[in-house]
Amino acid sequence: MEKFVQKTFPHGVHFHDNKELSKDVPLERMPAPSDVFISVSQHIGAPSSPVVAAGDKVVKGQLIAEANGGLGSKVYSSVCGEVVAIVKKAGATGAVSDHIHIKTVESEECMTLADIDKNDAQSVLQRIFEAGIVGMGGAGFPTNVKLKPSKPVDTLIINAAECEPYITCDYRLLLEKADQVIAGANYLAKACGLDNVVFGVEANKLDCAELLMQKGAKVTVLKKKYPQGAEKELIYAVNGRKVPCGGLPMDVGVIVQNVATAFAAYEAVELNKPLYERAMTVSGRGVNSPKNLIVANGTSYQDIFDFCGGLNEDALKLISGGPMMGFAFIDTSISTTKTTGSILALTKKETSLMQPSPCINCGRCARACPMNLMPMYIDFYTLAGDYDTAVKYGALNCFECGSCAFSCPAKRAIVQSVRLCKKKLKERK
Template sequence: MLKTFRLGGVHPHDYKISRDAAIRVFDVPQTVTIPLGQHIGAPATATVQKGDKVRVGDVIGTATGFVSANIHSSVSGTVTSVDTVPDGANLRKLSVTIAVEGDEWNPEIDRADTLIKECTLEPKEIIARIAAAGIVGLGGATFPTQVKLSVPPGKVAEALIINGVECEPYLTADYRLMMERGEELLVGCEILMRALGVEECYIGIENNKPEAIKHLNDILAGGSYHKGIRVVPLKMRYPQGGEKQLIAAIMKREVPSGALPIDVGAVVQNVGTTYAVYQAVQKRRPIVDRVVTVTGKSLAHPSNLLVRIGTPISSLIEACGGMPEDTGKVINGGPMMGRAMANIEAPVTKGTSGVLLMDEKSSVRGTEMPCISCAKCVDVCPMGLEPYLISKLSRLGRYDRLERERTADCIECGCCSFTCPSNLPLLDYIRLGKAETMKLIRARQAQAK
């Protein structure tokens, strides 16, 4: 019987229309704009200024504090500005703009396509290379990877879980990586296991990707990989890719409210992140590009593109056939957790897993009506929350009560809004309430120090 998590969940159509589109290397743009804050935590501090020459892979921003990440140039050329630039939401973020001149790479980077399997580095050396390369969670969360691998005193990592679920509709970047870079992915698993000192690694993949399940199992059967690596087929159910849901499905352990995966002995890494770890440790290659799914029902050529960080999203759309006439919204990410873009000239960042062009019919919300107290949002919440109540409290500004209702536990999956028969924007208000609640919690923690 296929494994899955216990609470809630929904079954949206997967619309994996780009699943058979092999990864295509996207042209290097004439100019890139690279934000210094592409991760959870403190933005990096610029180490370059206008007029400086840079190569692909050179550091242009250094991590500020423990929860932060280095930023590297994705191109070679001249820095034309270090200034605030609008992001996808039209919010100005400090960024480095570089005019491209050729394609010269930092000589420390191994650009050969040869597989390097053996890793003899000590755990601290592995983590140091990952930190130096600016590796973050590429599934969208962008949490600095070196932080996840630095197990706190008193905690013990028992298993590594690789998230190959990609349950968000439309997105296929991780699927293509599993199909095209399976060996590198498995070496990345071994490296992460070595860094954590664990003997078990589970690669969770939903059963709507049978080719990926078979492909990785075939590689494991035919190669000399760690015996503790196993592929785990999972039932198709959104949001199976949530960390806590994945742990519940595979390890049958529930992460308590306010706790982290490491509290139940698990460390979860995304497929894209694991591949990036392989590149960082074995090739000394930082994150200078990533695979982005560009898709939509009306798009002429849905694609999976290997794109340099800082490339304008508008150029990706043009390369896939241009903006369809019936486009209602451009979503950064997928339809469930992604956010509508106000500015498609914004750059691709480490967290850009997909660009979805939604047609007008699909993107228009239904007319909002009064809540009918059906409790469907409660039934589908994978965190066991009461979305209708949290949303209402957020509207009323009852932030003291929101904390008691465990608003901080919300994973913002969108199941509540997806299932609401009254078309209430539940997730929108929950996000607002969660942001304010987290501010209160951080302020209280700061006062306690």
């Protein structure tokens, strides 16, 4: 453990990561479900426009929705089958979008993209757009746009911190597909003219760090601390550069991409495969058989839990994403997207049911905050309806990591306050 210098960022929190539930379970391909519901809004830009209609036959890898606007992204069918309808459905965040409902038929048929010149940076960049690749760590920002920064950059950091508890799909990708992830990272670097690629790996994945180094990749080992995988904290830990408040990684010459995104880039460039499936973790003590799966885009959470042996009677809280930054859900008909890295079923012992009590001014939230904000005041002023003062205490610089709420002995729902403040300011605009 001590043979590597472990780098990190100021503040943050430590907790048991619960990764032991799934870290030793190899990736397994889940068979296509009987129905998929594929959202046309799986990325940060304008929703994609369906190019199929009810009654159309589709095959796996076929384009089903075209990108719109500068932040648009293409959407591909994850199965062979027939389009039943285009329906409005809520996703994990509660936002409603059009979903293309496809009834699956058994078939090995599969469409791929045309060959490209893999040595040409422009062709690789265009391929990343053609394949519908977006940031798969959760943000859903179109990768081709991120790879065209408006400022000079000198480093691509591959975010292999995977600092959220329970989640192990990036870990499995790195262990099982290290060559492909490295190749994908190199294609991402080529697309933006870089040759300096660094993997940031948390110290609870030293086997991955060693494997990557053996294969010639540059690796920075990071201290196991949350939120080590947050962009600004990752950049600071890897190369000591501080992204200014309200700034972007390119302001300090860096682009950050996630492990799954690098793997998708490999598949798109080497195998001509568009993005229609992804690795994800299903975990928590409320699910009978925690697994790491390759899942077809648009698969319902219910089908995934069923494939993992179903939920046991202790399952109490369901979460899409990680327990720190994810979204609780009750409707298991929600379907996966390009950014769904995990779904969890937590038991009573794994979740806190304590009701919030008044703030005791202990300051623990401020000590935990990696952004040096004053979370207690953001919470107080938001609940008082004084959003401008909440902004003065940093509401708009908060990236909702939840470290403050985790540290709070009064169980203040600080992240909900931040989200409320941002929502109110948006409404006011």
